[in-house]
Amino acid sequence: MFQFKLVDKVPISKKAVAFTFDDGPDPLYTRQLLDIFRKVNGRATFFMIGQQIDAYEDIAAEVYAAGHEIGNHTYTHPDLTKLTPEEARAELQLTNERIRQLTGAFASNFRPPFFAVNHYVLALAAELGYQSIGCVNGEARDWEQPGTDFIIEQTRRSVENGSILIFHDGYGSRSQTIEAVRILVKELAAEGYQFVTVRELLSLAEHA
8 A cells, every 4th residue: 555655664563674775876885785784684775776777787786686675766866846747757667677677576665866756756656666765864964974973863863663764875975874874783783673675664564
């Protein structure tokens, strides 16, 4: 059942969260994240840009092979609310097809660039089989490189069962993000949290 809104968290009692990464894949940072999650036997969701998949298809394939989820983050990262209906549809469908070629299946989750949505964008996503995904830790603003400590502190405030957390592994220097994620994953693992994909998190809510 698709909700015509951005889903920031799901109502579950289990200690599980979904780490998500936008704008990749990236040849430097994505593999560092794979290593972080491998060490805790966790999975994450990578909302990939179609053009980035074109540029680094081998890394996208590594993400999928490691058991992580690949989500749709459009083909060129535009503000979909400023496009014509035809342009917006093409942005989603082009990346959808690239993900299908890579994984053998269509993605089931979508994150709009800049969180820019209106009723049409949400309805289009649902029509194409997507749930539109938001986050709870937008205040961390890791995309602005505000400092590792700031990213960690703002994210800590947001974490609870079912939280969807946003970070970035593409477009610019992401070293602050990588270090923040490394620390947060270690802390949350020690607290007993499991790291699941967005698809898994939504499934947990459906079966709660």
